Amino acid sequence: MDALDVARWQFGVTTVYHFLFVPLTIGLSMLVAILQTLWHRTGNERYLKLTKFYGKLFLINFAMGVVTGIVQEFQFGMNWSDYSRFVGDIFGAPLAIEALVAFFLESTFIGLWIFGWDRLPKRAHLASIWIAAIGTNLSAYFILAANSFMQNPVGYRINPDTGRAELTDFVAVLTNKVALITFPHTLAGSFLVAGSLVVTVGLWHMMRNRDSADTGAYRFATKFGSWVVLVSATLVVITGDIQGKIMTQVQPMKMAAAEGLYTTESPASFSVLTVGSLDGSRELFAIKIPYLLSYLGTGDPNGTVHGINDLQAQYASQYGAGSYTPIIPVTYWSFRFMIAFGLAAAAIALLVLWSQRKGRTPTSRWLLRAGLVMPVLPLLANSFGWIFTEMGRQPWIVFGEMLTRDGVSRSVSLTEVLTSFTAFTLIYATLAVIEFKLLVRYARAGVPDRTPHPAIDDSHDDAERPLAFAY
Template sequence: MFDPLLVDLSRLQFALTALYHFLFVPLTLGLSVMIAMMETVYVMTRRTIWRDMTKFWGVLFGINFALGVATGITMEFQFGMNWAYYSHYVGDVFGAPLAIEGLMAFFLEATFVGLFFFGWERLSARAHLAVTWLTALGTNFSALWILIANGWMQNPVGSTFNPDTMRMEVTDFMAVLFNPVAQAKFVHTVSAGYVCGATFVLAVSGWYLLRHRHVALAKRSFVIAAAFGLASSLSVIVLGDESGYALTDNQKMKLAAIEAMWETEDAPASFTLFGLPSLTNHDTAYGIHIPWMMGLIGTRSIDKQIPGIDQLVDKAKGRIRSGIVAYDALETLKQNGTDADARSAFTRHSGDLGYALLLKRYLEDPRQANDQQIDQAAWSVVPGVAPLFFSFRIMVLCAIVLLAVFAISLWHTMREEEAPRWLFRMAVLAAPLPWIAIELGWFVAEFGRQPWIIEGVLPTFLATSALGVPDLLLTIAGFTLVYSVLAVIEVKLMLAAIRKGPEVAGVIEGWHPGTAEDVALSPQAGE
């Protein structure tokens, strides 16, 4: 039998370190591409202001990159320390993309980051531009392999359980690589990173313009951030819809929980804009519904149904009973690996083995489960409906607000008159929104998969290491202390670099008044 506190603490530690690490990743993704765009303009125009912009934002990128690397390394070690059985059970599959990320993408990224900072006086302008774009490529390539690994946890394709080794093994690596869930997560996550980078540049530039400091750099940065952010926000919304559509085929329970859809509705289903879902009563009080919207989003049709939670729980009961057959056959194969009947039975029911393992929460041998325990196990596949329901809607609200911020900012930059000061205040106030949306997005993705650590294959409570509660309390306290120190260092370094401005990168603004591109956004004072 498992220790619930041990499982909860293991999940808490990984959640804290993962969410903390992902404070740095999206900004790295967004800044890397924006810096490459700025340097491209410099190489094309040879105007030194664009080189100065590249160097300045590059310093902030470097600070963030260093903290992202430091916090990311510890996450990979946790698989061996806190999730030993998980590593044993699926290491043959999960380890491959992680190894590729470490050996290829990380080293590619780190190498070109070094050349970016130390190659300004050693490389030609075109060669350095190539390095900058390769840095952005390496950053995005690194994210790809991590998200392939995570996508497999959400939708474990291209693999099968081997009863002889008692492990999951790869059967089709191309299926793992081109997993539709992984691909949807990659483009959506990268686009969210672009939004984060654009919002950061927009906010810092707005802060400079409010104080009439570094106007040449801030004005151009504001314009490029507004345009890049608007395009990225639109892509996030479109790709987020595509990511949600993937749930219809691969994670029906997560989709039903996000929408608090307790019963299957007639197609096309309505979208619940607001409500108060209750897992106890199996209903959503005070619901405000938009007819047809969920059916159109979730199925791209008007005649396909989206199954509700109650129907999915009934289906889970059948899969648990099928899994018990697979479990019984597997136990027979452990004693006699040549038993043809047992191997045949296992082959027919092996896809449901994970559902039988859900019963281990209630008893040691799933074959001895009664109807009540099967019902309990079936309802355990329902994640926390209320947290998912509200987290998803707050995330979407943040995305809509950011889209409006970028659209308004770009519209004002296209006008010939002076931009209002409230525009820059709005940009500064919007700074936290992408991080809120991104963290909530990861919460929805990971919490919505519970109780599975590998969807339909391995329950989370079976995946932990044989540690004691004091061990986990000690490591959580240690991580909290170290990460708090790193957070203080990060904030101080970033704020110091922002306050100092372009001088922190050893550059001097090369802007001279009077050119046509200097008209937009220029406050009268400070020009």
């Protein structure tokens, strides 16, 4: 073990942990805005209750996402300084815009939304949550544009004197074809997570409090969340198909590793299950679907998909001696886990809708149990998707330009990286417990009571009056 190994583990752990909160924030911000819009247009009290209820869960998650995201910048400077020097000119522009514009919109208008209840005009207050949601999505786009440069470098030149990548075309960075498809794919995955949480909480309250006055609100939330999940799952499949074709063009090794395809095939078969040799150089056993991989990778059932061994030989000739193959089992299985967990969440949403046909109320304990684990499934799908995306790019930190081993800080020792890794892990474990307890506590509390409070007698001293908070 050396500093590079620990730095990679630290970045992987903190990034995956941070991304547990990001998709829920992105998706739930839009869903809360939609619920408030429904209340604004109809005046129906149940939409107001649901807006405040899920809005509280959104705020808890948003705060945690901000806290965990700060560590990412710290790691770039401490553990990956050589990488930061190389790519800083490229990353600086989109990340600066993300901080100055997108995050400004998020933080400012979320503040207005929290403290603006009964203070701002209804339209202005509604606009504040929509602007905050738009800011959240813009933030995601700029960050994905920066990440897409690592997958498919565009709009730059290498300065021969400094050895740094320098920005030459900012528009090209923002319109990178990897970013243009990764963004809608990420949004669809985010709505899958948010919709699942809406379903879980609504289903739990509807089945446990059948005679509650708010049963109608929970029934609507359950159906609304289920449809969000099903539509999102469909969009994930569509955007994922396009993303697979682009990935085959710009990162053919990642596609080959995802399918355990060792030799170039035309047509190529999709691997249902592949067992390879221990050294990862050849296939020992496989169950395949003919023609499917060619279609997924090229759009042509007879298209050519290059294999791992052929690409390794090509890269060794192009970039010099060394291994240019990612860890195949990680890439292969993370790709499948991503798909499986996402489809499982969609299947549960379909069952939830079916259980409520013709106004019925679900009674199955198994459905309730499935509903309780439902939000975890798309979270796992998103996490494995990012593991696949980043691990499949290895050994490159910037594909074709910089190897991961060349990006690590040379002045940071193994002891220092282990210390920060241990500290962050302990802090994140504590934050995870806090986040889980807060979400469960407020989710169990249910929608807020909108019963008017009795009038306050002005003859009493201010000290006797009950304290109130805007939200």
